[in-house]
Structure formats: structure tokens, C-alpha cells
Amino acid sequence: MIRHFLDSLTVAPSIASRDGMLIDLGSGAGFPGIPLRIALSDLQLMLVESSRKKSSFLFAHRPDAPARGGHGRPERIEALIGEKALAGSFDTVSRGPPSSFHN
Secondary structure, three states: OHHHHHHHHOOHHHOOOOOOEEEEEOOOOOOOHHHHHHHOOOOEEEEEOOOHHHHHHHHHOOOOOHHHOEEEEOOOHHHHHOOHHHOOOOOEEEEOOHHHOEO
């Protein structure tokens, strides 16, 4: 509980745009993106996970995700870098453990 949920939430005060878009790169089991989305109800969330096993868990069981302010991309980060449609879309980027957040 402390290691995953509370550690994920320690960065919430640092998120300047609480109704902005957060991209969680290498989302794994959904940390820290999902706890942040729960705590900051107006935050939009994109989970990106290349592992098929992990992304299946994250995305297949959440058919309501777009309606709840979140969506996922089961692909590698490198595939997203060149997408013009995503350029400038994110206010906050999460990559790795919560201590590596960048605004």
C-alpha cells in the first residue's frame, strides 16, 4: 500500500495542471498513473505500456476508461515519439518510479 499507492501520490502536489494530460510511460501495473487519476479526478491520463501481458491487464479490463478520463496505448515509447497528433498534448510526463516525474 505505502510503496505503490502513497509513493505514487507524493507527486500530486507538483502537478501544476490538475485538469491537464498526464502520460505514464512504461506504465507497468498502472503506477503511478492510476492512483494519480483517482486522486485528481479532472486529470486526463494516457498509459503507455509495451509489454503485451501488462498492457492486456491494463487495457482489456477497462472498457470505461475513456469515459473516466483515461486511455491507453499498448506500444513502445519510440513509436509515439514521431506522432504529430501527440506533440504538445501532455502537461506532465511520468517515466519510471514516482521520483522521476517532470512537469
